[in-house]
Amino acid sequence: MTNVSEQPGLVTATFSQRMRLRLDDGREVTGRLKGKKLRPVCGDRIEARAIPNEPEWLVTAILPRRNELTRPDKRGQVEVLAANIGLIAAVTSDRPATDWYIVDRYVAAAELMGASAVIVFNKTDLAPASGSSEAELGVFTNIGYTTIRCSAKSGENIDQLRRALHHSTSIIVGQSGVGKSSLINALVEGADQDTARLSQSSGEGRHTTVNSVMWSLEGGGTVIDSPGVRDYAPAIDAAERVAWGFREIAALADECRFANCRHMREPDCAVKEAVASETISHRRYESYRRLFILADDAAQSNRG
Ligand code: GDP
Numbered sequence: 001m002t003n004v005s006e007q008p009g010l011v012t013a014t015f016s017q018r019m020r021l022r023l024d025d026g027r028e029v030t031g032r033l034k035g036k037k038l039r040p041v042c043g044d045r046i047e048a049r050a051i052p053n054e055p056e057w058l059v060t061a062i063l064p065r066r067n068e069l070t071r072p073d074k075r076g077q078v079e080v081l082a083a084n085i086g087l088i089a090a091v092t093s094d095r096p097a098t099d100w101y102i103v104d105r106y107v108a109a110a111e112l113m114g115a116s117a118v119i120v121f122n123k124t125d126l127a128p129a130s131g132s133s134e135a136e137l138g139v140f141t142n143i144g145y146t147t148i149r150c151s152a153k154s155g156e157n158i159d160q161l162r163r164a165l166h167h168s169t170s171i172i173v174g175q176s177g178v179g180k181s182s183l184i185n186a187l188v189e190g191a192d193q194d195t196a197r198l199s200q201s202s203g204e205g206r207h208t209t210v211n212s213v214m215w216s217l218e219g220g221g222t223v224i225d226s227p228g229v230r231d232y233a234p235a236i237d238a239a240e241r242v243a244w245g246f247r248e249i250a251a252l253a254d255e256c257r258f259a260n261c262r263h264m265r266e267p268d269c270a271v272k273e274a275v276a277s278e279t280i281s282h283r284r285y286e287s288y289r290r291l292f293i294l295a296d297d298a299a300q301s302n303r304g
């Protein structure tokens, strides 16, 4: 039997039970799932087929993912937030003040999933970045990341942000209140009305929560929003992998005395020496250490 009815497409929004699909032939349809086995997320390539006499389409398969942005859920399982991501844009601000440890974790997630990362400082219309924020942005510049200082409100450097998001599927992440939705509205005309319309037309009734939405950018690229988080950590299956999330640490690992150095208490550790001489930022190292311990604890509780 041939599956002529199976259509390829892209997940461009997810609600609690349903999703918006953009089929490759250009049609936009609402999709739903058969059982609970499939868990499509924004950015997923899927296959779906029309349901006779129903407006909705049935999602029958998720095509293999290039990568996943993950976090551990409350039960210690891996929750996938988005898939097939080329770039993570971590948004920061001075109001509210930024928790730079969370920024490190998003950047680590990008490294571990093979995506790029940019650090966006928003709300420059209020004041330029404070001395301490400039210092933290400088840490990222020094290790090769692009940093963008912009304002969703005044539009300053929004073009620079748009260029950074060009030709890729990006996801905008960061703490609540830093201006993620405002930046998306500055980048995508009508994004807020689109979200409002989506929550009414999802077929799930009035109080639908829209989990995540993807928009196309003028000039190329797509951008996914993500709900604000109080805390974030990537789901990492082995603590030894954490170092690959911190490029300046991974770059020095060959110079440690032990090939399997964890850069914690080992003697002749090139990473700890670089922290002592301030070649590696103390905060970045502390971020590494905390994430290492978190991943190690998770791995142990999975084993036991
Ligand atoms: P989100 O939680 O990260 O999505 O943040 P929002 O986009 O909802 O913005 C949180 C608050 O910050 C709102 O009151 C926005 O109006 C405000 N805001 C966002 N961007 C800017 C900006 O560039 N400048 C100023 N002054 N306020 C902003």
Ligand code: ZN
Pocket: 253, 256, 257, 261, 262, 263, 264, 266, 268, 269, 270, 271, 272
């Ligand atoms: Zn070491």
